[in-house]
Amino acid sequence: MKLASLPQGRDGRLIVVSDDLAWYADADHIVPTMQALLDDWDRYCPMVESLAIELSHEAIPRKRFHEREACAPLPRAYQWADGSAYVNHVELVRKARGAELPESFWTDPLMYQGGSDDLRGGRDPLLLADESWGCDLEAEIVVVTGDVPQGVSAEEALGYIRLVGLVNDVSLRNLIPGELAKGFGFVQSKPASHFSPVFVTPATLGEAWGHGRLARTLAIDVNGQPFGRVEAGEECTFDFGVLISHLARTRKLVAGSIIGSGTVSNRDPDGSPGRPVAQGGRGYACIAEQRMVETIAAGEPTTPFLKWGDTVRIEMRDAKGKSIFGAIDHTVTRS
Amino acid sequence: MKLASLPQGRDGRLIVVSDDLAWYADADHIVPTMQALLDDWDRYCPMVESLAIELSHEAIPRKRFHEREACAPLPRAYQWADGSAYVNHVELVRKARGAELPESFWTDPLMYQGGSDDLRGGRDPLLLADESWGCDLEAEIVVVTGDVPQGVSAEEALGYIRLVGLVNDVSLRNLIPGELAKGFGFVQSKPASHFSPVFVTPATLGEAWGHGRLARTLAIDVNGQPFGRVEAGEECTFDFGVLISHLARTRKLVAGSIIGSGTVSNRDPDGSPGRPVAQGGRGYACIAEQRMVETIAAGEPTTPFLKWGDTVRIEMRDAKGKSIFGAIDHTVTRS
Numbered sequence: 001m002k003l004a005s006l007p008q009g010r011d012g013r014l015i016v017v018s019d020d021l022a023w024y025a026d027a028d029h030i031v032p033t034m035q036a037l038l039d040d041w042d043r044y045c046p047m048v049e050s051l052a053i054e055l056s057h058e059a060i061p062r063k064r065f066h067e068r069e070a071c072a073p074l075p076r077a078y079q080w081a082d083g084s085a086y087v088n089h090v091e092l093v094r095k096a097r098g099a100e101l102p103e104s105f106w107t108d109p110l111m112y113q114g115g116s117d118d119l120r121g122g123r124d125p126l127l128l129a130d131e132s133w134g135c136d137l138e139a140e141i142v143v144v145t146g147d148v149p150q151g152v153s154a155e156e157a158l159g160y161i162r163l164v165g166l167v168n169d170v171s172l173r174n175l176i177p178g179e180l181a182k183g184f185g186f187v188q189s190k191p192a193s194h195f196s197p198v199f200v201t202p203a204t205l206g207e208a209w210g211h212g213r214l215a216r217t218l219a220i221d222v223n224g225q226p227f228g229r230v231e232a233g234e235e236c237t238f239d240f241g242v243l244i245s246h247l248a249r250t251r252k253l254v255a256g257s258i259i260g261s262g263t264v265s266n267r268d269p270d271g272s273p274g275r276p277v278a279q280g281g282r283g284y285a286c287i288a289e290q291r292m293v294e295t296i297a298a299g300e301p302t303t304p305f306l307k308w309g310d311t312v313r314i315e316m317r318d319a320k321g322k323s324i325f326g327a328i329d330h331t332v333t334r335s
Numbered sequence: 336m337k338l339a340s341l342p343q344g345r346d347g348r349l350i351v352v353s354d355d356l357a358w359y360a361d362a363d364h365i366v367p368t369m370q371a372l373l374d375d376w377d378r379y380c381p382m383v384e385s386l387a388i389e390l391s392h393e394a395i396p397r398k399r400f401h402e403r404e405a406c407a408p409l410p411r412a413y414q415w416a417d418g419s420a421y422v423n424h425v426e427l428v429r430k431a432r433g434a435e436l437p438e439s440f441w442t443d444p445l446m447y448q449g450g451s452d453d454l455r456g457g458r459d460p461l462l463l464a465d466e467s468w469g470c471d472l473e474a475e476i477v478v479v480t481g482d483v484p485q486g487v488s489a490e491e492a493l494g495y496i497r498l499v500g501l502v503n504d505v506s507l508r509n510l511i512p513g514e515l516a517k518g519f520g521f522v523q524s525k526p527a528s529h530f531s532p533v534f535v536t537p538a539t540l541g542e543a544w545g546h547g548r549l550a551r552t553l554a555i556d557v558n559g560q561p562f563g564r565v566e567a568g569e570e571c572t573f574d575f576g577v578l579i580s581h582l583a584r585t586r587k588l589v590a591g592s593i594i595g596s597g598t599v600s601n602r603d604p605d606g607s608p609g610r611p612v613a614q615g616g617r618g619y620a621c622i623a624e625q626r627m628v629e630t631i632a633a634g635e636p637t638t639p640f641l642k643w644g645d646t647v648r649i650e651m652r653d654a655k656g657k658s659i660f661g662a663i664d665h666t667v668t669r670s
Contacts (some may be wrong), residue, residue: 010374010589039345076589078411078452081522102517112519113448117413117589129486133585150670151464172585182437184447185520187416191586250464250507251526254345254411254452335485 001052001201003027003163004070004326005034012071016052017198021326024065025055034073034199038256041146041162067326070197072119073165074144074256080116080193082140082169082260083109083243085236089265089285092273092292097177109238109246112185114169116258120194122326125333126170127192128308134174135306135332139220139285139314141232141261142167143240144199148253157244158212160253164205166196166218167260168314168328173288173305196314197326208318212239216324218264220285221313222306227276227290228283230264232316265289306332336387336536338362338498339405339661340369347406351387352533356661359400360390369408369534373497373591376481402661405532407454408500409479409591415451415528417475417504417595418444418578420571424600424620427608427627432512444573444581447520449504451593455529457661460668461505462527463643469509470641470667474555474620474649476567476596477502478575479534483588492579493547495588499540501531501553502595503649503663508623508640531649532661543653547574551659553599555620556648557641562611562625563618565599567651600624641667 002019005012013028014037030051031037031044054060084090090110091101128135144163152160175189202209208216215233219226238246243259264285268274273293275281284290291301306312315327337354340347348363349372365386366372366379389395419425425445426436463470479498487495510524537544543551550568554561573581578594599620603609608628610616619625626636641647650662 076413078413079450081450099518105517108517110517110519111522113450113522115414115416115448115586116451117592118587127485129585150462175585180518182440182443182445183434183515183518183520184445185518187446187448187582188584247522249523250468250510251450252453257452 001049001204002198003034003073003200004065004198005073005075006069007071010076011035012075016048016055017065018055018062020322021065021067021198023055023062025051025060025062027051035077035256038144038146038162041255067197068123070123070326071121072195073199074258075119077116077119077256077258078254079257080114080119080260081111081247081257082114082262083111083238083246084262085109085238085243086262086265087237088235088267088273089263089289092265092289095292106237109243111243111246114186114190114193118192120192122194122197122328123330124194126194126306126312126330127335128306128332129335131307132174133172136171136173136287137220137306137312137314138169138171138263139218139228140167140169140263141214142195143259145244145253145255145257145259147255148244148248148257150248150250150252152245152248154239154241154245157241157248160244161202161212161240163199164202164209164214165199166314166316166325166328168194168312169260169263170194171286194328194330196328200324205324212241216316216318218285219315219317220283223311226283228285229277230266230282230285232261232264235266236261308332308334336384336539337533338369338408338535339400339533340408340410341404342406345411346370347410351383351390352400353390353397355657356400356402356533358390358397360386360395360397362386370412370591373479373481376497376590402532403458405661406456407530408534409593410454412451412454412591412593413589414592415449415454415595416446416582416592417449417597418446418573418581419597420444420573420578421597421600422572423570423602423608424598424624427600427624430627441572444578446578446581449521449525449528453527455527457529457532457663458665459529461529461641461647461665462670463641463667464670466642467509468507471506471508471622472555472557472641472647472649473504473506473598474553474563475502475504475598476549477530478594480579480588480590480592480594482590483579483583483592485583485585485587487580487583489574489576489580492576492583495579496537496575498534499537499544499549500534501649501651501660501663503529503647504595504598505529506621529663529665531663535659540659547576551651551653553620554650554652555618558646561618563620564612565601565617565620567596567599570601571596643667643669
């Protein structure tokens with residue numbers, strides 16, 4: 001089942017979307033919003049799934065789905081916590097800041113609590129007030145949970161995953177060092193995140209979903225050029241079960257909590273930190289990694305951070321080449 | 336105007352409470368929840384205020400208000416961000432961890448993004464799965480905002496404060512050093528926070544509220560004994576306007592965002608880090624500070640962190656001795 005929200009009020013209204021993202025049917029007569037569905041999943045999910053089946057059979061009135069018309073699936077959420085499943089990313093970005101990677105980072109997930117009051121759509125402009133902040137994209141997988149009890153195990157946690165999607169977890173790189181030096185995590189350096197137009201149930205992902213990992217290629221373009229073709233199923237040190245269990249160690253999580261994988265990142269087959277797509281590599285899911293590799297190779301970075309007018313596109317396709325979640329595709333815009 | 340929520344569904348139902356906290360009137364026929372009121376404040380606030388006036392005139396049916404029956408005013412929120420207005424607290428707690436206080440902490444607020452999906456009532460048990468985590472209370476002032484634009488100035492920010500209340504921002508002290516060493520802020524070391532039964536509009540606070548500060552004594556009891564009698568209006572380096580402006584530097588804040596002052600903390604008149612209430616001092620709004628002072632004086636802390644069965648009470652009274660927000664009053668309970 002694929003779900004999206006069309007703009008209405010603060011929380012949007014729920015729709016079901018056809019597997020090929022071409023059509024949709026209103027679902028708000030069953031349950032008004034995606035949050036309300038998550039709040040009472042066992043009650044409403046079977047009804048919304050029936051609707052999705054009827055849509056797939058063209059048995060009900062359907063309307064054209066346009067990704068650009070969708071808002072964030074959850075335009076505001078009660079929780080957004082972002083993990084670090086791809087330790088290669090953490091290692092590279094820390095190297096760029098001159099910080100060592102502690103050995104424990106391979107066994108104990110890094111995670112930060114993000115702001116969730118303003119979650120933006122995949123086609124909404126990426127608002128940036130000041131180019132000197134060093135705006136970067138971070139392409140990631142996210143899951144949305146039901147109510148998760150405190151102390152859940154990593155294995156049990158997988159059963160609480162309701163939906164899967166993509167995020168551009170925007171970072172302001174030049175604000176990060178000062179903020180992390182203060183020791184309390186990100187506040188100003190993580191502005192609003194942008195989500196894929198469509199979130200899907202794990203069952204919809206078929207064989208690509210397994211053991212809390214999504215084994216498909218995440219495609220990132222910057223200004224229309226391929227920037228990353230990274231494998232989300234590879235080098236994913238922590239699966240989503242581990243990330244959820246980590247977050248829920250000392251408190252329960254309430255339905256609609258969004259958990260991120262952290263920036264997808266692969267090494268090169270030779271163990272080196274990868275190469276840009278233009279050089280035959282898989283490229284990167286954030287600019288900071290490419291800048292770090294440039295610094296290692298040539299002493300300084302040459303790829304700039306995002307400027308007003310730059311475009312970012314993030315998408316994942318299934319085995320048949322069809323977009324799974326729709327694309328995050330937006331322009332950096334002066335706010 | 337004083338507001339509270341009685342348990343109903345996930346978000347409670349809105350009531351107005353009399354100034355003396357003895358009576359209430361249902362407000363959910365006007366607007367169902369406190370979040371819905373904050374979402375559309377200009378529309379609903381005048382109607383709810385009229386109701387509050389009628390309640391004060393005993394012009395409408397009224398019911399007995401019992402603090403123990405209230406849930407958190409916002410049982411789940413889209414944002415909870417906690418500042419560090421009282422730098423004395425930061426200095427002491429860092430000293431306890433063997434960390435220096437950077438000079439910039441006196442001009443640049445420290446703030447962390449907290450979890451807001453599960454906010455608990457002032458009489459709900461303080462659930463603790465493991466005593467070895469080092470459970471501590473932190474007594475603070477909070478404000479709840481309307482929609483705040485990105486880039487708001489500290490002075491303008493004051494105009495977006497809708498409500499004021501108290502919080503016990505529970506900390507798991509023994510989990511903090513390891514988590515802060517990872518550099519991404521608190522995740523496991525900050526379990527669910529507990530809020531005062533009643534939130535009030537700034538106007539209700541009269542002369543006690545000014546320039547984004549609340550100038551009243553915050554009373555903290557542990558196991559029925561006075562633990563802190565700290566002055567929230569003194570040594571408050573950053574007012575709430577500064578804290579909101581800091582959080583909104585790179586993104587807007589959505590209505591219902593809760594911003595905390597950080598643990599209230601005073602020095603002694605001689606400039607030293609205060610004395611316990613039992614020794615004639617103002618005491619502390621968290622156990623970590625008292626332990627630090629013990630360590631300075633005697634080489635090691637003697638006051639233990641909270642154990643199952645311990646009780647914590649946090650309250651603030653007005654000039655006439657009446658409780659302003661009702662009391663956070665709860666027992667640490669094995670979960």
